[in-house]
Amino acid sequence: MSSPLPPQAPQAPLFGGMLEIGRGLATVLKHFGRQPVTLEYPEAMPELSGRFHGRLCLLTKSDGADLCIGCKACARVCPCVDLIQIEMHRDAAKKPVIDRFTIDMGRCIFCGNCTEVCPVDCIKMLPDFELADYSREALTLDKFDLTLDGAQSDEWRRTHGLTPTVD
Ligand code: SF4
Numbered sequence: 001m002s003s004p005l006p007p008q009a010p011q012a013p014l015f016g017g018m019l020e021i022g023r024g025l026a027t028v029l030k031h032f033g034r035q036p037v038t039l040e041y042p043e044a045m046p047e048l049s050g051r052f053h054g055r056l057c058l059l060t061k062s063d064g065a066d067l068c069i070g071c072k073a074c075a076r077v078c079p080c081v082d083l084i085q086i087e088m089h090r091d092a093a094k095k096p097v098i099d100r101f102t103i104d105m106g107r108c109i110f111c112g113n114c115t116e117v118c119p120v121d122c123i124k125m126l127p128d129f130e131l132a133d134y135s136r137e138a139l140t141l142d143k144f145d146l147t148l149d150g151a152q153s154d155e156w157r158r159t160h161g162l163t164p165t166v167d
């Protein structure tokens with residue numbers, strides 16, 4: 001038969017507790033005065049990289065005219081079926097006219113495939129992650145929502161190393 005455990009000293013739990021409090025205070029003092037690594041969003045906004053994958057947009061020419069040629073390469077390469085929907089026709093001069101261009105941002109996985117294949121550098125991403133809305137329908141952006149004006153498009157190209165002016 002095994003012998004009973006020796007009785008524990010009555011001050012042991014108290015001593016252990018004080019030791020833990022001391023350790024906790026030491027950790028607090030070690031970090032005292034350091035700059036916080038977290039941000040108080042939304043009061044403070046993060047500085048995002050120019051390569052950030054946020055809301056999609058359509059760049060235009062410098063005069064604000066459509067840059068998109070309606071080739072639908074972006075829609076074909078998108079892994080989410082029918083997420084990008086494009087309807088277009090050609091005018092009398094055979095120039096493409098984009099009648100409809102929608103992107104369902106609620107289903108987008110921000111892979112960036114569409115931005116890689118566009119032959120005219122039209123569809124791009126913005127450093128905008130505040131996409132929440134009150135309905136799924138509101139997450140489908142149309143051509144008007146997506147299109148940047150000429151000055152905004154030139155600025156996007158300038159900050160991303162592309163030739164800013166497009167005729
Ligand atoms: S980022 Fe990816 S998922 Fe989103 S629209 Fe482009 S190709 Fe589709």
Ligand code: SF4
Pocket residue numbers: 067068069070071072073074075086117118119120121122123
């Ligand atoms: S790949 Fe570019 S040019 Fe072609 S339809 Fe998409 S946005 Fe327009």
